[in-house]
Amino acid sequence: MSFEIAVIGDNDFTLGFRLAGIKKSFDIKKMPIKEAVADKSIGIIILNDVDVRALPTHIQDSVRNSVSPVAVVISDDGGAEENLRKLIKKSIGIDLRK
Numbered sequence: 365m366s367f368e369i370a371v372i373g374d375n376d377f378t379l380g381f382r383l384a385g386i387k388k389s390f391d392i393k394k395m396p397i398k399e400a401v402a403d404k405s406i407g408i409i410i411l412n413d414v415d416v417r418a419l420p421t422h423i424q425d426s427v428r429n430s431v432s433p434v435a436v437v438i439s440d441d442g443g444a445e446e447n448l449r450k451l452i453k454k455s456i457g458i459d460l461r462k
Contacts, residue, residue, distance in 0.1 A: 367407020367433070370400055377412045386410075397421060406433045413439035 370388035371381040378389040390400065392415050400409050409427075416424055416437050427435045431454065453459045 368380055368405055369408045369410065370406045371410040372397060373412045373415055381410060396429060399418060401426065401430055401433060403437070409433050409435045411437050413437050
């Protein structure tokens, strides 16, 4: 089974991903994140850290702890690479850097 990548955020955030070929992009104001997490066709959800922090705590925890789909939260402070590394290790059980 193949999964799709989805990006959720405002137009400025999703534009670059759409230009890169990601077909599933949703406006954060129109597509609740919990609906995307429940969508079985999505394997990876890319989100902006600012949008995730605006969510209620229980939904933040659900997004950050989701294994399927994997939520990749991109932050403006440069911590995205470390977050991605942790998510990959959590998903496949192997640290690719070692």
